[in-house]
Amino acid sequence: MTFAAPKLDELPEVTAEIAAHAAEHDRTGDLPWPGLEIAHRAGLLTATVGTRFGGPGLGHRDTARILTALGEGDASVALLAANNLGTHAAQAVHPSWPAAAYDDLLRRSEKGPALANAVRAEPELGAPARGGLPKTALTRDGDGWLLNGRKAYATGGTGLAYHVVWAVTDDDRVGHAIVAGDNDGITWVDTWDHIGLRASNTHDVIYENVRLPLDAFVEIPRGADGVYRDPAAATGPGSFGHPALYIGVARAARSAFAEYARHRVPAALGRPIAETERIQSVAGEIDLQIVQAETLLHGALLRLEAGDPGLLPELSAIKVAIARSVIAATQTAVAALGNPGLSRHNPLERHLRDALCIRVHPPQEDAVLLASGRRVLKKESEK
Structure with missing residues (x-):
């Protein structure tokens, strides 16, 4: 199998095509298959497939460019793509899937959009990054496993070709089960009725005696101290895909604001x-916030590429700063227009709803500020 590298200079055209379907899927909540098909044809859903698997193996900065373009078109499409690209990128660096399962995912990816995503949160547990272990269980059954449990916020819903399910085995090992989405025993519960990312199908899913082969379990080793640490709570270059897509949402808000301002002619103004300085200043503030977010994103990735070790403790804070800028840009656009900015006839309100969702991705702001503050105070006390 061979996957061609996407043509990054054609991203603006892809953005425009996807954007044409975004409002409809935001209203219906249906999976955005038209947008996913467009992204698939452009090679964007397989851009991070490793070269060892016949893919282009794009790096973090090019991946960020792709996700920003997709986010500018449709945030839900971009979220599904971000999770998929992250799965392929992880497999490219540390192959851990059973060979047959990953080959199957790649074969499906040749034919059309084939989505994979980590399925981790649980109704009782909440966000895994906050700590705790899952109740979802893998029990040995002959020469394989039986998977049982309920997960929440499983983005992609019935559109997932593969689930990467966080679970605990009956001998207390923690890891992920690689589960084909068409396995028997999987039931979806339509719980997603969210303010933003409405077409992402982030529903609950129930696993009831889902039979899996023995190699479907991929163990996550505990630390040297014997403590299990959730990998989702760690910030690395691969975790900047989500911030990248929301920068695209802010760009879309900037465009919608400018479009409205160019065509709005109040009778009293004529x-x-x-053409007013007030609106020009607002547009400048929106642009400043987006420039700031983009500079933080790509600056951080460039420093990581250069091997700057001093950046690692700051990555979580950079993600928070990007989130603040994205939200500030969209809120500024909406606030300046008043009622029209909040009307369902104006795409700005959708962009604001989508932008607010950046806060839910780990690590959350309160945890980041606490950790950063403790690090600063400890450093100062050691001087």
Whole structure:
């Protein structure tokens, strides 16, 4: 199998095509298959497939460019793509899937959009990054496993070709089960009725005696001290895919604001509001926040590529700063327009709803500020 490298200079055209379907799927909540098909044809859903598997093996900065373009078109498409690209990128660096399962995912990816995603949160546990272990269990059964449990916030829903399910075995090992989405015993519960990312199908899923081969379990080793640490709570270059897509949402808000300002001509003014200094200043503030977010994102990735060790403790804080800028940009656009900015007839309100979702991705702001503050105070006390 061979996957061609996407043509990054054609990303603006892909953005425009995907954007044409975004409002409809936001209203219906249906999986955004038209947008996913467009992304698939452009080679964007397989851009991080490793070269050892016949893929282009794109790096973090090019992946960020792709996700920003997709986010500018449709945030739900971009979220599904981000999770998929992250799965392929992880497999490229540390192959851990059973060979047959990953080959199957790649074969499906040749024919059309084939999505994979980590399925981790649980109704009782909440966000895994906050600590705790899952109740979802793998029990030995002959020469394989039986998977049982309920997961929440499983982004991709019935569109997932593969689930990477966080679970505990009956001998107390922690890891992920690689589960084909069409296995018997999987039931979806339509729980997703969210303010933003409405087409992402982030529903609950129940696993009831789902039979899996023995090699479907991929163990996550505990630390040297015997403590299990959730890998989702660690911030690395691969975790910047989510911030990248929300920068695209902020870009879309900037465009929607400018479009409205160029065409809005109040009778009392007699000319477009885009010609007033007030609106020009607002547009400048929106642009400043987006420039700041993009510079933080790509600057951090460039420093990581250069091997800057001093950046690692700051990565979580950079993600928080990007989130603040994205939300500030969209809120500024909406606030300046008043009622029109909150109307369902204006895409700005959708962009604001989607932008607010950046806060839910780990690590959350309160945890980051606490850890950063403790690090600073400890450092200062040691001087």
